[in-house]
Amino acid sequence: MPICSNWLHLTPNKFYAHNLLIGFTHRHVITPTRSRCFARAVTSESAMAAASNSVRVAAAQMTSVNDLAVNFATCSSLVKEAVSAGAKLLCLPESFSYVGARDGDSVKIAEPLDGPIMQRYCSLARESSIWLSLGGFQEKGSDDEHLHNTHVVIDDTGNIRSTYRKIHLFDVDVPGGRVYKESSFTEAGKDIVAVDSPIGRLGLTVCYDLRFPEIYQQLRFQHDAQVLLVPSAFTKVTGEAHWEILLRARAIETQCYVIAAAQAGKNNDKRESYGDSLIIDPWGTVVGRLPDRLSTGIAVADIDLSLIDSVRAKMPIAKQRKPIEFWKSASL
Numbered sequence: 001m002p003i004c005s006n007w008l009h010l011t012p013n014k015f016y017a018h019n020l021l022i023g024f025t026h027r028h029v030i031t032p033t034r035s036r037c038f039a040r041a042v043t044s045e046s047a048m049a050a051a052s053n054s055v056r057v058a059a060a061q062m063t064s065v066n067d068l069a070v071n072f073a074t075c076s077s078l079v080k081e082a083v084s085a086g087a088k089l090l091c092l093p094e095s096f097s098y099v100g101a102r103d104g105d106s107v108k109i110a111e112p113l114d115g116p117i118m119q120r121y122c123s124l125a126r127e128s129s130i131w132l133s134l135g136g137f138q139e140k141g142s143d144d145e146h147l148h149n150t151h152v153v154i155d156d157t158g159n160i161r162s163t164y165r166k167i168h169l170f171d172v173d174v175p176g177g178r179v180y181k182e183s184s185f186t187e188a189g190k191d192i193v194a195v196d197s198p199i200g201r202l203g204l205t206v207c208y209d210l211r212f213p214e215i216y217q218q219l220r221f222q223h224d225a226q227v228l229l230v231p232s233a234f235t236k237v238t239g240e241a242h243w244e245i246l247l248r249a250r251a252i253e254t255q256c257y258v259i260a261a262a263q264a265g266k267n268n269d270k271r272e273s274y275g276d277s278l279i280i281d282p283w284g285t286v287v288g289r290l291p292d293r294l295s296t297g298i299a300v301a302d303i304d305l306s307l308i309d310s311v312r313a314k315m316p317i318a319k320q321r322k323p324i325e326f327w328k329s330a331s332l
Helices: 012-022 047-052 068-084 105-109 116-128 207-211 213-221 236-254 305-314 324-329
Strands: 004-006 027-033 036-042 054-062 089-092 131-140 147-154 160-165 171-173 179-181 193-197 200-204 227-229 257-260 262-266 272-274 278-280 286-289 297-304
Touching: 054 068, 054 257, 054 278, 068 089, 068 116, 068 297, 105 131, 116 131, 116 147, 147 193, 147 200, 160 193, 160 200, 200 213, 207 236, 213 227, 213 236, 227 236, 236 257, 236 272, 236 278, 278 297, 297 305
Parallel strands: 036 297, 054 089, 054 262, 089 131, 200 227, 227 257
Antiparallel strands: 004 027, 027 036, 036 286, 054 297, 131 147, 147 160, 171 179, 193 200, 257 278, 262 272, 278 286, 286 297
């Protein structure tokens, strides 16, 4: 069996320090299998003890187009693959259900959460008995010219458990690329959202939120998040420069798992997404990744809640961080 070993890209001394902190020998083996990436943790503790604290998750990668039926078929295939892999939660990327070919197309197809598009995905979760994180659904806004970029979490019975409306909107002149102005057709959300699930307490965000660490600090320290979800459609230019760096930084500074499902490749003539769906542990190590940055498929990894507790206990930043009052009173 062809195996590509990933020894965390660490020198022997750094690798030892990593193991010393988290309390066990930790090795990741990446095995490419039908565009899936299975990250397996091998520990010196018994497999039975590790399994009792672990829940399998999957991060999807796809290339959405301006066809609702085609995208649903792709998502259905990814759900089937995740279920076969034993995942309890599948995370789909931003704009999973639709990417318009022209400006304004997304607003035209936007629907309320009880509309037929979302109900199909609720049925898919129920029929497959799996939780779904649906990043960046085009939810109808307050008028016909606007929508909400909404992250929807559905449980394995097909019920919507939580929704988060994207707070930070992508109004950016991408270097060497096009100008984006998400605020011209999207209403920004105002609420930070976390929700309990079988894999721990989930902190919900969407794409451009990744550049604003304050929301992740709030999710960890005010809302007790254990797993941060970052469904995205990063551009090729910004993804090459910042995608993995930002994701690993958010994991390290919050001591949370991060699951980042991504759009990949040419969505249309105007849009190219970076891809590289990742699952990252609370030490900042990539534990799930597709072997091909642009392929359609899933990355799979096991969420170990005891690892979160171990990292947080050995490096107790929650107790050591300064309250906001301290910084308000500090002289500049």
